[in-house]
Amino acid sequence: MSVNPSITSALDALRYTPDGLIAAIVQQAADPAASTPAGRVLMFAWMNREALERTFATGKMHYWSRSRNRLWLKGETSGHVQEVVSWYRDCDGDALLFAVRQTGGACHTGYESCFFQPLDFAGVALPVREDKRFEPEAVYGV
Amino acid sequence: MSVNPSITSALDALRYTPDGLIAAIVQQAADPAASTPAGRVLMFAWMNREALERTFATGKMHYWSRSRNRLWLKGETSGHVQEVVSWYRDCDGDALLFAVRQTGGACHTGYESCFFQPLDFAGVALPVREDKRFEPEAVYGV
Numbered sequence: 001m002s003v004n005p006s007i008t009s010a011l012d013a014l015r016y017t018p019d020g021l022i023a024a025i026v027q028q029a030a031d032p033a034a035s036t037p038a039g040r041v042l043m044f045a046w047m048n049r050e051a052l053e054r055t056f057a058t059g060k061m062h063y064w065s066r067s068r069n070r071l072w073l074k075g076e077t078s079g080h081v082q083e084v085v086s087w088y089r090d091c092d093g094d095a096l097l098f099a100v101r102q103t104g105g106a107c108h109t110g111y112e113s114c115f116f117q118p119l120d121f122a123g124v125a126l127p128v129r130e131d132k133r134f135e136p137e138a139v140y141g142v
Numbered sequence: 143m144s145v146n147p148s149i150t151s152a153l154d155a156l157r158y159t160p161d162g163l164i165a166a167i168v169q170q171a172a173d174p175a176a177s178t179p180a181g182r183v184l185m186f187a188w189m190n191r192e193a194l195e196r197t198f199a200t201g202k203m204h205y206w207s208r209s210r211n212r213l214w215l216k217g218e219t220s221g222h223v224q225e226v227v228s229w230y231r232d233c234d235g236d237a238l239l240f241a242v243r244q245t246g247g248a249c250h251t252g253y254e255s256c257f258f259q260p261l262d263f264a265g266v267a268l269p270v271r272e273d274k275r276f277e278p279e280a281v282y283g284v
């Protein structure tokens with residue numbers, strides 16, 4: 001895979017953890033074809049340099065899985081890919097925000113967003129106010 | 143400060159880093175009085191148990207500053223506090239999402255959001271498309 005020299009320089013300017021990771025917040029982009037409201041936060045994940053390079057080379061979100069210790073194309077199993085629409089660096093260069101068009105649902109549990117569980121201010125889980133977008137058993141076969 | 147036993151139990155159920163921290167994404171809540179669009183991601187920060195307890199005891203976002211190694215009430219210097227409207231736990235309990243009403247601007251640079259800098263897919267910084275909400279020199283006196 002060829003890497004654009006300009007992107008290499010931009011990625012050099014980011015601030016990574018000692019493990020070489022950077023925090024990525026993923027948010028639904030404005031998309032008239034999607035039922036998900038624009039701005040909904042879909043997930044939080046970690047990226048490394050290779051995940052960033054592959055994301056910009058393909059236009060699809062890639063992450064670093066800390067639990068599986070490997071690079072991961074979001075949707076590689078489920079088909080629920082995330083097409084990058086725009087991205088932003090934060091003021092101190094140690095967190096990134098991506099606006100994406102999400103296919104299916106972002107969460108492995110079947111929900112549109114990983115942040116589907118509201119709680120009250122006493123810490124009690126409130127009823128989940130949405131339906132699953134897909135059945136995980138049908139998608140992941142577990 | 144008294145801590146609600148229920149919140150203690152909810153906080154026990156979260157998954158913290160070895161340093162006792164959990165990632166917090168902070169997003170503008172729907173607020174007809176605010177010019178900030180609902181859903182805009184304002185900042186990313188870290189919380190520990192005490193930051194969480196103080197946040198729910200006061201209704202105002204508190205964080206753990208890794209650089210200053212101390213608890214931090216957002217707005218303690220600037221007055222730009224964040225009033226918690228709702229909060230969500232992610233599917234695996236290691237990231238939190240807070241919807242807040244932001245006073246002033248969230249970013250110490252004067253912008254509404256810390257994610258004010260868009261980049262293109264070649265990694266080149268694009269022009270910032272918004273004005274500052276405040277002049278940091280006037281607020282922080284530096």
